Amino acid sequence: MSSRPFAPEADIAQYLVQQAPYYVPVHQEVELFETAYANQLPVMLKGPTGCGKSRFVQYMAHRLKRPLITVACHEDVTASDLVGRYLLHPLTDARRILPIEKKAELLEAGKEFMLVISYNPGYQSVVKELKQSTKQRFIAVDFDYPPPDVEARIIQHESGVSAETAAALVKIGEKVRHLKQHGLEEGVSTRLLVYAGALIQRGIPPHSACEAAIARPLTDDLEIQRSIRELVSAVL
Amino acid sequence: MNDPHQSPSAPDSVELRLRQLADALSEQLDSDDVRETLRQLQPVPASLRVMILGLGLLLAERSVKATAEYLRQAPLLVNRLGEEEWGPWVGAGLKIAARSAVASVRYFRESPQLFAEIEAVDLRRLVIACADQFAEGDTGLAMELVRQAPAVIRLLPSEPPAARVELVQRWAELGGRLALQDSILASEYFKQSAPFLLHLPASALQVWAELGGTLVQPNQLGKPDYLPALEYFRVSPEWLGAVAPSELRSDLLTLVRALTDETPDRRVALLKQAPQWLQAIPSASQRQWLLERVRSLAVESPSAAVALLSKGGELIRRFLSRAPQAGPVRTHRDETGEQEWRRRLDEWVLNGRQLLRRSPGAGLAYFRLESSAAEQSLDHAAGGLSLRQVARTLMLFAEGLSGYSLTIKPIERGPVQAGPSAGAEGRSLPDQLPYLEGRTLFLPPFVSEFGSPDENFRYYKVMTAHQAAQLEFGAFEVGRAPLIELARTLFGEEHAARLASAFDDPSITAGTTDQALERFFSASAAPALTNDLWKIAEGARIDAALRRAYPGLRGDLDLVAGYTLFLRPMIDPVELTLEAIEAGRGSGLSTVEQVVELLLQLSMAGRTNAPIPPALEPLLIELGGLLQRVQQPDATAADSLRAACECCLFLTRRLTGGMERFDPPTPTSAQASTNPLGQAGATISQGEPGDYRVLTDPQYRGRQGAQRGPSAAVPLGRSAAQQQPPSASTSLNRTAPHQSDQPPGGEGASLVTGESLPDASPTTGTPASAGMGTVDRMPRLEGGTGIFAYPEWDESIQDYRQGWCTVREQTMAAPTKAAGGADSGAVFIERMRTTYRGQLLLLRKMFERLRPDRFKKLKRQEAGEEIDLDAVIEAVIDRRVGRTPSSKLYIQRDRRDRDVAVALLVDVSGSTGQRLLGRPSDHVGGQESAPSIIQVEQESVFLLAEAVQAVGDALAVYAYSGNGRDRVDFYLVKEFDEPYGPRIGERISAMTALVQNRDGTAIRHATRKLLRQEAKTRLLLWLSDGRPFDRDYEGVHALADTRRAIVEAQRARVRTFCITVDRWGEEYQAALFAPNQYTVIDDVRQLPERLPRIYQRVTT
């Protein structure tokens, strides 16, 4: 059983984020993240899908000049695949070690190593909720859809639409998010609003753009789709 | 004796012949009789007498008795029948006598009387000829014909005579045709002909007789069954007689004749019921229409025709209930009312026929008014839209706009009004105004104000948006500070202080706001007027806010405002001089009322429905100026109230002082009146102008200022801190006098209610158009149970049948005393406790572990907050000695929140009564001792209920069975909120195998109950014993409906899991569920042990 420092197995430099990603800070998340980094604390980003978590991590990686390695955990990866066992727990507490059973190796995390997890609470079933024992190993940063003015700026920047269109899209977003509790599993994400903007910018009529980027992706329920359509046409 | 007929030529020979005949007859008959007959025949010409006697002699060869009768009757008849008729008459008698002496005696005895009743010679001849013909076949029938003929003839039209002969001939012929089938049938036909002709024309005889003929069909033995036909002839005249107008009677017959596919019994039954169905339709032309359509439909599908006939009344009633009111947008303006409904209903029938061609099943369901396609088509035909179809969309729309969680319910229909009347009262209230009550938005159940469904939807949308906006923009909500401030400005310091005390009074709680407003208004000189003006101002403010926030709604608002304007009373501008205004001429409104009305119109549409009377124009400009402010983006309800008060002051100042002092305001007076402080004292004394009648609320803005009550809606997005505390905001509880006696939509009886209607409730995802919209809540039965209606999916028609199944919910009755005298429930519990003592302990332990317990440490876990030292040491040792070490090295504090509600739904259909045949190995006590499935289920449920106790989940246990769609019995064994106790155990023990299982309905009902539970995880655990099976509920249909019910549950985010104890259950469970959503237990005896484990697995 050997113990050695966390050695790169591939050229780590290629994971450096080259260009500064566009990111508009919403609250204190940047400061919080930096402090966590300085204190070698793992961070958990919680929030609905498409509200800027990944973008934020990219932004921070660039800012801290750290390579960013992303592991996608899609729906079928269970918690125990990833966080149970020896995998994350010892890495995320004070031990900062990662035992690799197959190789009978024990990796030690370097000072600059930082673990960030991102997840969407809420719509996982009880079964797939993160365990308390996992959750309680992280500093949590809550993400939510950006406030209207910020969101409008983001949409405007990302899709190139006019301020007016961006504001309308934000308003549509707000209205559709009202439906979350009852018809929709989740409100419309900033990402989708950006998509809608992009479509409009490329000449798709606004109603069709919202249909394609908002109503349809969000739900299969025809009546909810219709309600969304009505909301869209009320705002536009 | 002066007989003109007596021929003088050969008296002797005639006399001789007579004597010979008499002698011959006397040899066979009583000679006295013969002599008597001859005596009576004295006046008759001798030649005739010879013929009479000659025929008598002929007859005597057949029957002496008949001859005696003949001779007795001959003198009576001789004056009636001509010489030429005599022969045929006796001829027929002879024929009869040849077959039956008795019949011929009867013939000769009765016929004189009968023929006496037939006046016309030709008819008599005809009847005799017919009798003669029938006599060859059946003497009884011939007799019957003769007997009935006079009555029949009397009922036939006498003109023209030739036609009458023809009719009688037809009548007899039809009888003859029936006689070919069976003479009893024909005889019944003759007997009932007269009653028939009392009600129907002779031209209908043919259909009637022919239909009778077709009603004879072979029975099971292959012999013809005459009974339905006989019954038909006997009673149909009376039934038909009930049909009005009478022209429809033969139509009905024609229709039933066309229904050759139906069994005779059904056709007879139909003929019996149809008059009742038709009677239910009030107007004759509607009945006529119905029969016409039914008849043409019968060509295509007789059963669809019957369906249409039986449901016609309902169809028309439903159509009329949503029939268009007088609106501005009519598609076919030039047609009469009658043409219009005919055209629209024809459209409905046509749609059905098209559907019928595509799918007979769907078509049939359509004409039976069962399918939602029928409903939609009816809406369409009526040119309108049902709330039911769009309730969910509107609910989501309102929620999206306002961010408030809302429910949509239909306004209960009051007595049907002919439409918004602008008659003598001028201001009568349309009964379909939308309004908000708490979190519930009431909308008209149906709108047809516009010509197309699309426009009607826009109408609904505007009503919804306006109501939602009242929430979004805080209509009629004035905070404490602004209200007091306003009071100070308008009514002075003293009043403001009194108002402030109303807020501070601790004894007034929920009602405070209303009372504060009440006090506020009490200071006003004209509370009703101020209130109306406030409504106008608020309406204008909300409209403006809506238009600003939702540019896309502007077009819809314009459309609807235009329509609403059309409905408003018109103020006739023409001869409106000041005197006329003063006299209130034209519109029946007083001057103030006119001004208020015009102001309302301007506030809605920016125009009025008639040119503004010039005399009022300056006034309105002034008022418009005062109202301008409420249309600004930051205006609040307080601003509206202020504007209203200012308008009121202005109006009372200008108008109540008398018209002679009325002078058009100068531009500067507008400024003056915006600061009413100075005039406050003067105004208060002026009082309400005249007896001011309050304004009718405009359609789309709805009943405004309706009380919102203590359960005021809570915005979804806002935190509690952002909400105004209720005591600091006010809402207006002032309704017009005629509104107050109109009860708001009742809770239980409404069609679309939050609880009982999944499609409009926020929690489910079933499309309303797919028919979930028909859960009618019926009156509650005692014992907290009730009756519920549910739709059912019909795969063959790809549609829901609405309100198809009836669930009777009842509490499972506690068991009766057992034979031994002990309470059988207690015995059961006792037995369970002893038999399963060990298992129960184990289960409790197991379930306790599920309970969130912050202090509980679980050792040797895969993951945890602490390292389990013992385990680590063991692992190190293991590794050292080369064994695979355990990975369970942590101590876990499990603090997961558990928020679970589970409904256990148990099938107790008859098949669960089946005993389990023990396998040979464990076959001990013979078959009687083997438990039945239901017993095993009981035990399992008991164990589970006991175990769940330990974890504290909300558990409900329901059992179901039933018989047919009208009777799905749903037993409450344990409700969610019932504490677990011996009573529950007893009810579990009372579960017995019952009848059948209509699974889909039971699942729907259980889902609905589950949705009432506030829990993060809702689980429907279904314990099924086998295939769904019920009357008309099997195979593909049952499977498809059950699957649909499960999908509905899942869409509403209820998790489903099925445990089936049917060995062969796999195949259909696989059709119903995803692989991880069911399990098949092929040995039921394992159920008690496995059920709790499954429960544990699926809830964690």
Ligand SMILES: Nc1ncnc2c1ncn2[C@@H]1O[C@H](COP(=O)(O)OP(=O)(O)OP(=O)(O)O)[C@@H](O)[C@H]1O
């Ligand atoms: N604060 C922000 N600044 C800039 N862009 C943003 C911001 N928030 C959201 N976005 C936009 O939203 C898009 C989606 O964000 P992102 O991919 O980071 O979502 P996410 O939160 O990681 O979602 P998921 O949970 O699905 O991974 C980004 O591509 C970006 O365009």
Ligand SMILES: [Mg+2]
């Ligand atoms: Mg992401």
